[in-house]
Amino acid sequence: MSRKNKLLYAAFIITVLAAVIIIGASNGDFGASLRAMTAIPRRYTLLCVLCVAGGIAMQALSAATALHTMGQRVSLPRAMYVSLLGDFYSFITPGASGGQPMQVVHMRRAGIPVADATTVLVVHYMCYHGSLLAVDIVLGLLYRPFVAQQLGANFVFLVIGFLFNLGLLVGALMLSFWQRPIRWLLKQVTRLMAKLRLGDPERLREKFNETADSFYTGMRFITGHKAELARQVLFAVGRILCMTSVFYFICRGLGHGEAGYGSLVALGAMQYTAAGYTPLPGASGAQEGIFSLYFGKLLPGDLMLSGLLTWRFITYYLVLIAGGAAAVWPKRRH
Numbered sequence: 001m002s003r004k005n006k007l008l009y010a011a012f013i014i015t016v017l018a019a020v021i022i023i024g025a026s027n028g029d030f031g032a033s034l035r036a037m038t039a040i041p042r043r044y045t046l047l048c049v050l051c052v053a054g055g056i057a058m059q060a061l062s063a064a065t066a067l068h069t070m071g072q073r074v075s076l077p078r079a080m081y082v083s084l085l086g087d088f089y090s091f092i093t094p095g096a097s098g099g100q101p102m103q104v105v106h107m108r109r110a111g112i113p114v115a116d117a118t119t120v121l122v123v124h125y126m127c128y129h130g131s132l133l134a135v136d137i138v139l140g141l142l143y144r145p146f147v148a149q150q151l152g153a154n155f156v157f158l159v160i161g162f163l164f165n166l167g168l169l170v171g172a173l174m175l176s177f178w179q180r181p182i183r184w185l186l187k188q189v190t191r192l193m194a195k196l197r198l199g200d201p202e203r204l205r206e207k208f209n210e211t212a213d214s215f216y217t218g219m220r221f222i223t224g225h226k227a228e229l230a231r232q233v234l235f236a237v238g239r240i241l242c243m244t245s246v247f248y249f250i251c252r253g254l255g256h257g258e259a260g261y262g263s264l265v266a267l268g269a270m271q272y273t274a275a276g277y278t279p280l281p282g283a284s285g286a287q288e289g290i291f292s293l294y295f296g297k298l299l300p301g302d303l304m305l306s307g308l309l310t311w312r313f314i315t316y317y318l319v320l321i322a323g324g325a326a327a328v329w330p331k332r333r334h
Contacts, residue, residue: 040310044253048314051245056319058239059083059124062232063107066120069228070218072112081326082106088323091316100125115214122176123222123229127236129169135240136162136273139266146263147270154293161274176219182212243315244268247295250310254303267294288312 038045060079067074074082082103090099100121107117136158140147151158175182186208193204222228247268248261275290291308299307 035309039306040250040253044249045310045314047249048246048253048310049318051242051249052315052319054242055239056080056083056087058235058242059086062124062127062235062239063120065231065235066123066222066228067112067116069225070116070119070221072116074107074110074112078110082110084319084323084326087319088327091320091323113214115211116218118215119218119222122172122219123232124236126169126172126176127229127232128239129165129172131233131236132240132269132273133162133165133169135237135266135269139262139269143263143266146259147266150267150294150297151270154290157274157290157293158270161276165273165276177216179212179216183209186212240269240272241265243272246311246315247271250307251295251298253310254299254307256298256303259298264298267298270294 057080060076060083063082064074064076064079085106086099086103088099089102093099103121104114104117108114148155187205190204190208222232244265245261245268248264251259251264271287271290271294274294275287288308291311292304295307296304
C-alpha cells in the first residue's frame with residue numbers, strides 16, 4: 001500500500017470512528033455510558049473488559065490453531081490484531097458484513113493465502129453459530145423456570161433470532177460443501193470483470209477456480225480433522241462464555257447478581273441470539289432493546305439504564321476505540 005493510500009485509509013478510519021463517537025455523544029449515549037461504567041466498582045468493570053478481550057482472544061486462537069493445522073503459521077499477536085479488526089469492521093458495517101472480508105485482507109498481508117484465511121474464518125463462523133444455538137438450548141432447559149420468568153412474551157424474539165441464526169448456519173454449511181452455487185457466482189464475477197476490462201478472462205477464471213479448489217480442500221481437511229474441529233468448538237464456546245459473562249459481572253457490579261452465573265449467561269446468550277438478525281452496524285438499536293426486555297426484571301428502575309449503558313460502553317465503544325487505533329497504527333509489527 002502506497003503512502004498516499006495509507007493516509008487515505010487512516011483518514012477514513014478516523015473519520016468513521018469520530019462520527020460514531022460524535023453521534024453517540026450528541027444523543028447522550030457515549031457520555032452517559034462512560035459515567036455509568038465508572039459508577040460500577042472497578043473490579044467488576046475490569047472483569048468485564050477482560051471478558052471482552054477474552055472473546056477476541058478466543059477468535060484469535062481459533063484462527064491461529066486452524067492455520068497451524070493447515071500448515072500455515074501466524075503469530076498470536078497478529079491473530080489478535082486481525083480478530084480485533086474483525087470486530088471493529090463488524091461494528092461499523094450493516095449486518096456486520098465487513099468483519100470477515102477485512103480479516104481475510106489482513107491475513108493476506110501476513111502471507112496467508114486467501115483460501116486458507118477464508119477457510120479458518122468460515123469454520124469459526126459455523127462453530128460459533130452452532131455453539132450459540134446449542135448454548136441456548138442446553139442452558140434454556142437447565143434454567144427453564146428462570147428463563148420463562150424473565151422472557152415472558154418476549155420469548156418470540158428469541159424464536160425469530162434462533163431461526164435466523166439456524167438459517168445462517170445451514171447456508172454457511174451449504175456454501176462450504178455444495179460447490180455449484182459458488183462456482184456459478186465466480187463464473188458471473190469473471191464475466192463481469194472481463195466486460196469491465198479488469199483483467200484477462202482466462203487468468204481470472206483460473207485464479208478464481210484455484211482459490212475455490214483450495215477453499216473446498218481446506219474445508220474438507222479441517223472438518224475431517226476431529227481434534228482440530230473439537231478445538232474449534234471449544235474456542236467458539238469460550239468466546240460465547242466470555243461475551244455472556246459480561247452480563248453477569250455487570251449485574252454483580254450493580255448489586256443484583258443473585259440469579260447466579262449460569263442463569264445470567266443463559267440470558268446473555270439468548271440476548272445475543274435474539275438481537276443478532278438486525279441489519280444495522282453492530283445490531284445497534286436491537287441489542288439495546290432486547291437487553292431492556294430480557295434484563296428488565298433483574299435490574300429495576302434506574303439500574304436498568306446503568307446496566308445497559310455500561311454494557312454498551314464496554315462491549316461497543318471500547319472495541320471501536322481499540323479497533324480504530326489498531327487500524328491506523330503506523331507501525332504494525334506482528
